[in-house]
Amino acid sequence: MYEALINYINSYSTTQLSEPDIAAIKDTFKPGKIKKKEFLLKEGQVCNLTAFVINGALRQYSVDEKGSEHIVGLYIENWWASDRESWTTLTPSLYNIDAWENTDVLLLTRDAYYERIKPIPAFIEMNSKLQENNAFSVQKRLHALISLPAEKRYIDLINAYPQFLQRFPQHIIASYLGITKETLSRVRRQLSNK
Amino acid sequence: MYEALINYINSYSTTQLSEPDIAAIKDTFKPGKIKKKEFLLKEGQVCNLTAFVINGALRQYSVDEKGSEHIVGLYIENWWASDRESWTTLTPSLYNIDAWENTDVLLLTRDAYYERIKPIPAFIEMNSKLQENNAFSVQKRLHALISLPAEKRYIDLINAYPQFLQRFPQHIIASYLGITKETLSRVRRQLSNK
Numbered sequence: 001m002y003e004a005l006i007n008y009i010n011s012y013s014t015t016q017l018s019e020p021d022i023a024a025i026k027d028t029f030k031p032g033k034i035k036k037k038e039f040l041l042k043e044g045q046v047c048n049l050t051a052f053v054i055n056g057a058l059r060q061y062s063v064d065e066k067g068s069e070h071i072v073g074l075y076i077e078n079w080w081a082s083d084r085e086s087w088t089t090l091t092p093s094l095y096n097i098d099a100w101e102n103t104d105v106l107l108l109t110r111d112a113y114y115e116r117i118k119p120i121p122a123f124i125e126m127n128s129k130l131q132e133n134n135a136f137s138v139q140k141r142l143h144a145l146i147s148l149p150a151e152k153r154y155i156d157l158i159n160a161y162p163q164f165l166q167r168f169p170q171h172i173i174a175s176y177l178g179i180t181k182e183t184l185s186r187v188r189r190q191l192s193n194k
Numbered sequence: 195m196y197e198a199l200i201n202y203i204n205s206y207s208t209t210q211l212s213e214p215d216i217a218a219i220k221d222t223f224k225p226g227k228i229k230k231k232e233f234l235l236k237e238g239q240v241c242n243l244t245a246f247v248i249n250g251a252l253r254q255y256s257v258d259e260k261g262s263e264h265i266v267g268l269y270i271e272n273w274w275a276s277d278r279e280s281w282t283t284l285t286p287s288l289y290n291i292d293a294w295e296n297t298d299v300l301l302l303t304r305d306a307y308y309e310r311i312k313p314i315p316a317f318i319e320m321n322s323k324l325q326e327n328n329a330f331s332v333q334k335r336l337h338a339l340i341s342l343p344a345e346k347r348y349i350d351l352i353n354a355y356p357q358f359l360q361r362f363p364q365h366i367i368a369s370y371l372g373i374t375k376e377t378l379s380r381v382r383r384q385l386s387n388k
Contacts, residue, residue, distance in 0.1 A: 070341035085330045136279045145339040146372035147264035178340035
């Protein structure tokens, strides 16, 4: 189960993980299971855990006063799940992260991260690339939300993350896109008629 | 005019700029003027310049097929204006950046940045903090777009960047918030009646 993580880190770095690095990873990342509907993080908690997804699917979302969920992130195999702002600034999270499927993860605590993992050169390089990629993709998603019609946003999602459509139901995809379920149904009908 | 930039970098860093660092900054950042409506960056160009705003105001936006502008960023004194994705990946920008007021900037080219500025310790620390802050604020704005009503988004903007409301007209503020001018007018009427 560590192989997926090790390969992932190496794939993002020109420096490969050394034997001591791999030992540190095996020592600090703890295998965990999050059952469907169980939480990795609850709104109001400080995010002290980062999860690397081995198998399964998670959602990150807020819940508004009316009880509606607003999906900010979806995570499947080879994604990292955490609330980066809460993790970094030690402030209570605005978000919940829960498992949409029974999920196998490798869990890293903040203390272990700062002591053992953060200084690893391959990890530094991976982290820097991921943060950059994340900044670009959040910026794109923001731009899409203020500028693109629902149909274009849906097509962009199909192209960028086709797996999401297999793994999550329509109402979650709609929320991720910032549209209603009804709008998503209309968009899908229109596309299938084209 | 360099004093604003030097103070800015020092304010974001525990390591202060040394005399040789300050000499490098004065040598590489070139004073420039961008007249109202002139462009710092045009859609389709690779972003080779980053501007630190000394005086004035700029907008970053895309233009859709119907000719409508969609504002992704607003920049005033002590902000950095550039398209980070295009700057980093050398890909054509999706955005325009132009001056909303006659603007004084300090301009840095990509080559000068990588050769002289990027290695400066205080700059590394500032850059890391700014990228983090930017990631958090873009994430917040994205979450607001999918979850918050227009009124709440407007109030959050007043609290976060009150200066924007003095410097930019209603249609730009509306676009930045991802709402129509008419919705913004209604929200402002409702708030002034409270």
